[in-house]
Amino acid sequence: MRFERKRIDLKDGRTCTLRPAEAEDSEAMIECLRTVSSETPFLLRNADEVTFTVEAEEQFLKAESMHPRELMMIAEVDGEISGNCAVLSVGDLRRTYHRCRFAIALKKAFWGLGIASAMMDYAFFLAEEMGYEQMELEVVDGNDRAKSLYERFGFQETGKNHRSLKYDDGSYRDEYRMVKIFSAREGI
Numbered sequence: 001m002r003f004e005r006k007r008i009d010l011k012d013g014r015t016c017t018l019r020p021a022e023a024e025d026s027e028a029m030i031e032c033l034r035t036v037s038s039e040t041p042f043l044l045r046n047a048d049e050v051t052f053t054v055e056a057e058e059q060f061l062k063a064e065s066m067h068p069r070e071l072m073m074i075a076e077v078d079g080e081i082s083g084n085c086a087v088l089s090v091g092d093l094r095r096t097y098h099r100c101r102f103a104i105a106l107k108k109a110f111w112g113l114g115i116a117s118a119m120m121d122y123a124f125f126l127a128e129e130m131g132y133e134q135m136e137l138e139v140v141d142g143n144d145r146a147k148s149l150y151e152r153f154g155f156q157e158t159g160k161n162h163r164s165l166k167y168d169d170g171s172y173r174d175e176y177r178m179v180k181i182f183s184a185r186e187g188i
């Protein structure tokens, strides 16, 4: 889905633009995911598993910008992609039509500036505009920064996936499932 650009003031005095990802962002988006994947153990991929081609990423971003019920948002600071977030549909079946999923990742250099909070605010607004009633996500046990942020924004823990991730050193981590309810439109 396409949406309006939004400018926000960061805690360090810079400004950040929240905007839809375009096909032209493909290379920088891949680089961003590779960077964040190398900086945190809390994403699904190891950095060496970020193997998308620029062409495949272009196709993906084009599809996202045309999708009526999904969006990919970029946070740009001084011309650099600092991170992105996505609102993704759970599916088109009527029984799950009210649910969307959320994912967010920022390069470490841009943590703590209020970017995630601003992106979440805007993503919630857009998700409701797209007609979703609730947003869901998983957060890895130990990712206190993200989990406390989600709780502050109204997500509630609904369960745990045990041993959800297995790391190269053989250790496991659980993932919490969380949901934020926008509205409950009761049917008959």
Ligand SMILES: CC(C)(COP(=O)(O)OP(=O)(O)OC[C@H]1O[C@@H](n2cnc3c(N)ncnc32)[C@H](O)[C@@H]1OP(=O)(O)O)[C@@H](O)C(=O)NCCC(=O)NCCS
Binding pocket: 036, 040, 042, 043, 083, 104, 105, 106, 107, 110, 111, 112, 113, 114, 115, 116, 117, 118, 137, 138, 139, 140, 143, 144, 145, 146, 148, 149
């Ligand atoms: C999680 C993430 C998106 C947060 O981004 P961010 O831009 O730093 O978030 P914000 O600056 O908007 O807010 C972070 C808040 O958490 C607080 N915080 C920082 N470390 C914390 C900790 N260990 N425990 C609790 N709160 C913490 C900060 O003080 C800040 O609160 P404030 O706004 O009151 O100062 C970012 O760290 C990130 O991309 N991490 C790597 C990828 C990832 O984990 N993604 C989420 C996967 S579920």
